[in-house]
Amino acid sequence: MTKSQESINDPSLGVVVLNWNGKSDTLACLSSLFQCTYRHFYVYVVDNASSDGSVEAIREQFGDKHNLTVLESGGNLGFSGGNNVGMKQAVADGMRYVMLLNNDTEVDAAFLEPLVNTMESDSGVGVVTSKIYFAKPSNKLWFFGGFMDRNTGLGGPVGGQVEDVGQFNHLVECDYATGCALLTSAELIKKIGVLDDDYFYLCEDADFCFRVSDAGYRVVAVPESIVWHKVTASLAGGEESPFRLYFRARNQMMLVAKNKKDFRLIKHGLGLFGYHMVYLARRVAKGMPWRGTYYYIWGLWDFLLGRKGNISQRRSN
Numbered sequence: 602m603t604k605s606q607e608s609i610n611d612p613s614l615g616v617v618v619l620n621w622n623g624k625s626d627t628l629a630c631l632s633s634l635f636q637c638t639y640r641h642f643y644v645y646v647v648d649n650a651s652s653d654g655s656v657e658a659i660r661e662q663f664g665d666k667h668n669l670t671v672l673e674s675g676g677n678l679g680f681s682g683g684n685n686v687g688m689k690q691a692v693a694d695g696m697r698y699v700m701l702l703n704n705d706t707e708v709d710a711a712f713l714e715p716l717v718n719t720m721e722s723d724s725g726v727g728v729v730t731s732k733i734y735f736a737k738p739s740n741k742l743w744f745f746g747g748f749m750d751r752n753t754g755l756g757g758p759v760g761g762q763v764e765d766v767g768q769f770n771h772l773v774e775c776d777y778a779t780g781c782a783l784l785t786s787a788e789l790i791k792k793i794g795v796l797d798d799d800y801f802y803l804c805e806d807a808d809f810c811f812r813v814s815d816a817g818y819r820v821v822a823v824p825e826s827i828v829w830h831k832v833t834a835s836l837a838g839g840e841e842s843p844f845r846l847y848f849r850a851r852n853q854m855m856l857v858a859k860n861k862k863d864f865r866l867i868k869h870g871l872g873l874f875g876y877h878m879v880y881l882a883r884r885v886a887k888g889m890p891w892r893g894t895y896y897y898i899w900g901l902w903d904f905l906l907g908r909k910g911n912i913s914q915r916r917s918n
Contacts, residue, residue: 615691679801727818730778746775746822780806850900
C-alpha cells in the first residue's frame with residue numbers, strides 16, 4: 602500500500618516516535634513496533650538533533666522498511682515541538698489517525714487494532730490511550746488514563762503502581778491520556794491544533810486533552826491495547842531529574858493558568874503556590890537533593906515571569 606491508499610476496515614495510521622539521544626531504546630521500540638499486526642500503519646521517527654548516532658543506526662537497521670520516515674528536526678524542540686513535527690507530517694501525508702508513542706516503550710503486536718476500533722465505533726471519542734505497564738515488573742500498571750483537576754493541575758494515573766489482576770479490563774473514560782501512548786484523529790488535530798510548544802516538556806498532553814474535551818469529545822483508555830514503558834529513560838536522573846522538576850513546577854502552573862476559566866494569579870495562584878511550598882518543605886525534610894529543589898523553585902519563578910519553552914531559552918523569553 603502507498604500512503605494515499607486506504608480501506609474502510611484498515612484506516613491509515615501514523616505512529617510518531619520522538620528520539621533524543623536514545624538510540625538503544627528507540628531501536629528496541631522500533632523492533633517491537635514493526636512486529637505489529639495492523640496492516641496500514643506508518644512510523645515517523647523524529648530526531649531532535651541527537652549526537653549519539655541515532656539517525657544513522659535507525660537507517661542502517663530499518664532502512665528497508667517502506668513504512669518508515671525519519672525526520673530530523675534540526676534542534677532539540679522538546680517533547681511538544683518534536684512530536685509536532687511528526688504530527689504535522691502525518692496529517693500532511695493523509696493519515697486518518699495519528700499516534701504519539703514514547704521511544705522508551707515496547708508494544709504488544711496487536712496494540713493498534715483496539716485503539717482504532719474504539720475510535721471507529723464511537724464518533725464521540727477524540728483520544729484513546731493504551732493500558733501501559735512498567736517494563737519491569739511487566740504486570741504492574743503505570744498508566745491507564747489519568748484524572749486531573751483543572752483548577753489545581755493536580756491528579757494522577759488511573760491504576761498507577763498497582764498489579765493488574767483484571768480489575769481494569771474495561772474501557773475507562775478519563776481526563777487525559779499520556780503522550781507516552783496517545784492516539785487521535787487527523788480531523789481533530791486540524792480542528793484544535795497540535796501540542797502547545799510553550800510547555801516544551803510535560804503537561805502538553807493534558808493540555809491537548811483538555812482542548813479535546815472542550816471541543817466536545819471524550820478521552821478513553823482501552824484495556825486490550827498493551828504497552829510496556831521503561832519510564833523517564835530519556836532523562837538522566839528519572840523522576841528526580843532537575844530538569845524534570847523544573848518543568849513539572851512551571852508547567853503545572855501554566856496548565857492551570859491556561860485552562861482554568863477566569864484565572865487570576867492573586868485569587869487562584871496563591872493557593873497553588875501553597876501546595877508547592879508544602880511539597881518543597883517535604884523535600885527538605887526528607888533530605889532530597891538540593892539541586893532538584895533549586896530547579897523546582899526556578900520553575901515556579903519562571904512561571905511568574907511568564908517564561909515559556911525550553912529552560913535554556915529563559916533569558917530571551
